[in-house]
Structure formats: structure tokens, C-alpha cells
Amino acid sequence: MGKRKLLDLIKREIRRRNYSYSTEKTYCQWVVRYVRYHNLTHPRELGNRDIVKYLNYLANECNLAASTQNQALSALVFLYEHVLEIPVGELKKLKRAKKPKRLPVVLSKEQALAIINEMSGVNQMILELIYGAGLRISEVLSLRIQDVDFAYRQITVWNGKGRKDRITMLPDRVIPKLKIHIEKVRRLHRSDLRKGFGKTILPKALSKKYPGAEEKFIWQYLFPARNRRKDPRSGIRHRYHISAKNVRLELRRASNILNIPKRVTPHTFRHSFATHLLKNGYDIRTVQELLGHKSVKTTMIYTHVLNRGGKGVQSPLDQG
Structure with missing residues (x-):
């Protein structure tokens, strides 16, 4: 071969x-x-x-x-x-690259909101969902219209990291602008259908289970791209979701304007979501479920961020 x-x-x-x-x-x-x-x-x-x-x-x-x-x-x-159907077996003498133990970069609530307020439009909504619901940027961009439930104020994440499904909250602040945005997406979808387009790409199992669903509005991406493109697998011209690159560039611009003294990425807002929930007294198991962590040990790293310098011990310099 x-x-x-x-x-x-x-x-x-x-x-x-x-x-x-x-x-x-x-x-x-x-x-x-x-x-x-x-x-x-x-x-x-x-x-x-x-x-x-x-x-x-x-x-x-x-x-x-x-x-x-x-x-x-x-x-x-x-x-x-x-x-190839050849068992790999035990890989003896494999030297694992060392994974450095680093604490996540976390913004204060004031810093997070200042950056969000500095942004606008779709990029602002995406950042609000990352910080307000603890989503990864890939999860936000992969959302379909039907994944947002206004009645129950929740978001469903399908096939997240580790191929896990979960439910998280929908922040009240983003609801009004998200409803307006969805109506814009609806008009865009109707326009695409009139031009002979409007099909989205579904996982193979879903396309077989729900024939014709690729044209339904509820299956369209929540944040569709401005231009249509040809899918490399099916050959269908469709609107994929917007690129994460645009969000990162806008975030960098906002952080520079505000002179935030930290390296800020979209994932920083997910870290901040978890840390701020724990700071507000929410149970670590609840935070674990909202983040979609497989193990509570992964979530526990945010408890270290909450500690003051020196493991929360008060410095003798500050004692009376």
C-alpha cells in the first residue's frame, strides 16, 4: 500500500x-x-x-x-x-515528555467584565458564553441553534472533550442579544435556502437518523461564518461556524487597550468562571459537572488559585 x-x-x-x-x-x-x-x-x-x-x-x-x-x-x-489491525502492546523505554505543573491564569471579575465590555457583536457574545457558562471556545463555536434553551436557561454541550455530553447554565445577561442574533441567523438561513444552499453538515449517524435535518434551522450553527465553503468530506457548500482566530485577535486587541498584565486567551475566561464560582461558595462537584471534567482532581486546581500567597498563610509582616 x-x-x-x-x-x-x-x-x-x-x-x-x-x-x-x-x-x-x-x-x-x-x-x-x-x-x-x-x-x-x-x-x-x-x-x-x-x-x-x-x-x-x-x-x-x-x-x-x-x-x-x-x-x-x-x-x-x-x-x-x-x-492495520496490529496490536501495539507495551511501549517499553518510552520517555514521556514532562508536563509542567502550572496554575491557570485567572482574571479578576473586574478584569473579565472590562474585557468583555470592550468587545462587541458576535465576539462579545462568544466571550460572555465562555465566562458565563464555563464553555471551551470549541464548544461555543460548535453550538447549534437547538442547543440553546431559553425556557430552562440552559445550554446543552454535545460530544465535548472526552466525547461527553453535559448541560450548563445560560447567563441572563446574554439572553436578549442572543435572541436578536438568532433571528439574524434565521434570516440568513432563509436567504441561503432561496439560493439553493442552506444545508449544514451533520455527524453521519444523525444524518441517517434524521434525513433532511441538514436543512432545518434548528441544526444550523449558532455562530455561522460569513461565507459558505465546500466541505472536504461531502463536497457540500455550507456555512461552517466562525473561526476561533477572529475571537482571539479581538480578545488580544481588547486586552492590550486595557493594559491587562496577564496573558489572556479565550480559555482564561473558562478558568475564571470556575475560580469565581468556587470563590462564591459553590460546591466543587457542581463546578466539576458544569466544566465537564472527568475527575474532580482536575477541578481542584482552581482551589489553589484561590489561596493567598504562601498557601493562604498570613505573612508576619501583616500581623499586628
């Missing part, structure tokens, strides 16, 4: 399992890099030692982060076990 044939097999298996297009691109890229590293040798002719050698190369010589090395490992395990 040539490289193109191998990549086609990987794509076919990924699509059969309903993995995202970003996962498809990432896995194919790692397989290509792996094959090139071993001088274009087919993976069938390589074994565990070759996998370990490549992963150690990423950690030791490329100085890649632990998460990046894990991503490469996941891609290669998928290739061998699900495409």
Missing part, C-alpha cells in the same frame, strides 16, 4: 467512527511525519521499537510538549490497532 492508500484507509476508519474533521487532519499529519521519519518505510514493516524511537525523538530532540507527544501516540495507536 502506498502513502495515499494508507491515508485513505485512515480517513475511512475515522469517518466510520464519526470522529471530527480536525481529528482526521491531525492523525493523518502525524502518520505522514512518522513515515517520513523512518525514510518512507511502510508502518507494517515497523514495530514497537520504531514507535518508541519516534516518540522519544519528539520529546528529546524536538522538545515538544507532553500533550503534543500524547497526540502523536494516539494517532499511531489508532493507525496500528484500528487500521
